[in-house]
Amino acid sequence: MKVLQLCNKSPYPPMEGGPMAMHAITEILLNKNCSLKILAVNTDKYFINPDAIPDDYKQKTAIEFVYIDTKLKKTGALFCLLKNKSYHIERFISNDFKQKLIETLQQNNYDIVQIESLYLTPYISLIRQYSKAKIVLRAHNVEHKIWKRITKNTPVGLKKYYLKILTKQLKTYELNVMQTVDGIAGISEVDKVYFLSQGIQVPIETITFGIDPQEAQFHKIKHFPVHLFSIASMNWIPNLEGLQWFLDKVWMKIYDKYPDLLFYIAGRNIPYDFPKKRYPNVHVVGEVPDAKQFMIDNGIMIVPLLSGSGIRIKIIEAMMLGKPIITTSVGKEGIDAIHKENLLIADTPDAFVSCLDYCLKQPEQMHTLGANAVEYIRRHHNNEMIANKLMDFYQRILKQ
CATH class of the missing domain: 3.40.50.2000 (Glycogen Phosphorylase B;)
Known part of the structure; x- marks a missing residue:
């Protein structure tokens, strides 16, 4: 099975929660003898020097990086506010990433494209255009729920008002875009139940974080x-x-x-x-x-x-x-x-x-x-059990 893993951060080295979860999936795919390619985003907030990646990891994953400037900008925030777009998501849209993604999709016929996190979902239409692969969204969390809770804990004022708007925009985007993928691999049963309660109709499976027992x-x-x-x-x-x-x-x-x-x-x-x-x-x-x-x-x-x-x-x-x-x-x-x-x-x-x-x-x-x-x-959280569950989920989606 050929899998393209799109990551909003480098899964290696696995130094914090997001990269650790992505790295766990990478290890599953490699252990299940999948032909794997990783295309990852580098940002100023989380930057990994490609030269620091071990050669054996590069060989197994064919990992490549594209830098995206995701720094907060007042003009970008104002534009999204006026256009009623999610600034959380818009910051990850990049022409350089688009070109590298097109190049990657043209070089291989992938069975599965796994998108790690909501932030790379703006590229779904591009994937559809250049590939017949099934698209799986790896939902590491419910993004708008995080921001709803942050907003709730923010003191009353202009910042709280602005965060309410951002959260509403993010929720609308998140729930709509989930209907456009072929499957959702949620990280917890709680998230799966929430997505179903919001009317998400694509196949959803809980693929939690696993460890070697x-x-x-x-x-x-x-x-x-x-x-x-x-x-x-x-x-x-x-x-x-x-x-x-x-x-x-x-x-x-x-x-x-x-x-x-x-x-x-x-x-x-x-x-x-x-x-x-x-x-x-x-x-x-x-x-x-x-x-x-x-x-x-x-x-x-x-x-x-x-x-x-x-x-x-x-x-x-x-x-x-x-x-x-x-x-x-x-x-x-x-x-x-x-x-x-x-x-x-x-x-x-x-x-x-x-x-x-x-x-x-x-x-x-x-x-x-x-x-x-x-x-x-x-x-x-037995990794072998979770690996089998993920591969079964892929097979179900491929048969659709």
């Missing part, structure tokens, strides 16, 4: 006192928003009760002015060389998301390692785990403190959470 190993916390940690890509607004809320609303309640507790914040692209003020016992460590080892070395993971959609891959990674996790209902969304069985859910400052009490006052409960999390990941 052998990599799921319980790492029992051995060092006490146990400290807290967070690791996330901080150029994604929901991560930054959630952590700032946690520091402002939750941390001092925790500090008052546990004054010896430390909180380590790691991640890529942490803004120079984050956090907005100093908080006792909070350490911003920035980007770490090995995210997996950082999680193993630290204690309880905090994921205080207030907005977002899809699935939090860093939570999957942490559960795979047996880490106790405290997150919000939004953070847990898309992961069919159970409160006080596989992880802990807290949506208010007092609930976060209560969940911390649950872990620290009876450490065995904390260890049980971690052990259960590992078993959950082995059962529900």
